[in-house]
Amino acid sequence: xxxxxxxxxxxxxxxxxxxxxxxxxxxxxxxxxxxxxxxxxxxxxxxxxxxxxxxxxxxxxxxxxxxxxxxxxxxxxxxxxxxxxxxxxxxxxxxxxxxxxxxxxxxxxxxxxxxxxxxxxxxxxxxxxxxxxxxxxxxxxxxxxxxxxxxxxxxxxxxxxxxxxxxxxxxxxxxxxxxxxxxxxxxxxxxxxxxxxxxxxxxxxxxxxxxxxxxxxxxxxxxxxxxxxxxxxxxxxxxxxxxxx
Numbered sequence: 001x002x003x004x005x006x007x008x009x010x011x012x013x014x015x016x017x018x019x020x021x022x023x024x025x026x027x028x029x030x031x032x033x034x035x036x037x038x039x040x041x042x043x044x045x046x047x048x049x050x051x052x053x054x055x056x057x058x059x060x061x062x063x064x065x066x067x068x069x070x071x072x073x074x075x076x077x078x079x080x081x082x083x084x085x086x087x088x089x090x091x092x093x094x095x096x097x098x099x100x101x102x103x104x105x106x107x108x109x110x111x112x113x114x115x116x117x118x119x120x121x122x123x124x125x126x127x128x129x130x131x132x133x134x135x136x137x138x139x140x141x142x143x144x145x146x147x148x149x150x151x152x153x154x155x156x157x158x159x160x161x162x163x164x165x166x167x168x169x170x171x172x173x174x175x176x177x178x179x180x181x182x183x184x185x186x187x188x189x190x191x192x193x194x195x196x197x198x199x200x201x202x203x204x205x206x207x208x209x210x211x212x213x214x215x216x217x218x219x220x221x222x223x224x225x226x227x228x229x230x231x232x233x234x235x236x237x238x239x240x241x242x243x244x245x
Contacts, residue, residue, distance in 0.1 A: 053086040056164045060157060064137050069153035072138035072146070078105040082133030082161060089125060089243060091167035092116070093158070094134045094217060095176035096146050102139035107132045112218040116173075119218070119232070123240040131165055133158065135180045151180055159202050162210070169242050170198065170210055174217030181212060188214065192235060195242065213239045 064081045067073060080097040083106055092108075100110035108116055117127055136146045136154045146154075158180075162170070172178040175188040182191065183199045197209040215235035221228040 053164050057081075057086070057161070060160055060164070064157055067137070067153075067157075070138075070150045072136060072140060072150050075141055076138040077102045079137045080105055080107050080134065080139070081137050081157070082107050082131060084127070084131030085129055086131075086165065088129065088131040088165055088167045089169065090130045090239070091162065091165060091170045092130055092132045092173055093170060093177045093181060094132075094173045095180075096134050096136040096143075097139040098143055098219075099139065107134055108218075111222060115218040115222055119236055123236050124243060131161075131167065133161055135177055145176055151176075155180065162198070162202055163207070166207065167210060169239065170212045171239055172212060172214045174220065177217075178214040182214075188216070192231065193238070195238065211242055213242070215239075 061079075061081045064079045067079065080101045094108065094112075097107065098110050098112070101107055101113075107113070113132075116132075120126055120130070135158060136150050137157060140146050140150070170181065172181050172191075178188060178191045179185060181198070181202065182196055183201065184191070191214040196212040196214070198212055203209065213235060215232050216228050221232055
């Protein structure tokens with residue numbers, strides 16, 4: 001809008017105020033527009049302004065900390081929104097916080113988290129290059145699986161994290177995370193071993209389809225290393241091949 005447009009709009013607001021308060025027009029000083037320099041249109045090919053991801057995530061974290069949308073809020077010690085790089089190579093998504101996470105407010109810091117850390121160097125990553133989150137942001141009692149209504153209450157937070165962070169790749173850890181993110185009821189065995197694309201309902205309208213890889217949850221592997229270490233390594237090699245592109 002040019003200067004004349006601003007002045008016309010300001011005059012219309014003055015007239016509306018006069019009509020509401022007195023019923024007749026009163027004199028008003030002219031609007032003075034301060035010149036702050038001309039704003040030139042961005043050159044073709046120039047990078048768009050990057051939103052403040054830290055501020056956006058801080059706002060989301062505040063919302064999560066006050067959330068009472070499901071029954072998990074009643075028994076939590078603290079919320080666990082997630083943490084990591086603001087420009088992540090990989091967004092790892094688990095199902096929900098455990099006891100140590102509920103105590104500290106940080107994701108994957110218990111035994112499963114320490115084991116997850118050992119998966120990263122062989123594929124050329126460290127934890128600081130990734131973001132780690134869960135489908136639900138509060139601990140389910142006795143580490144039970146989160147219920148559908150609990151996942152549904154938290155899913156908008158996860159969708160916003162994906163939109164803010166724009167990770168190169170998403171890696172779902174376990175069946176619950178895979179079914180939640182991919183919006184499917186397929187088994188973990190059916191979902192592993194191939195590259196999926198983030199469903200439309202979790203994408204930004206103008207965003208690219210983020211590749212999704214599925215593997216076992218680290219806690220499951222800790223319980224059965226003899227059976228699951230080889231499949232996990234196969235999944236990590238698939239993830240590594242995407243990182244190399």
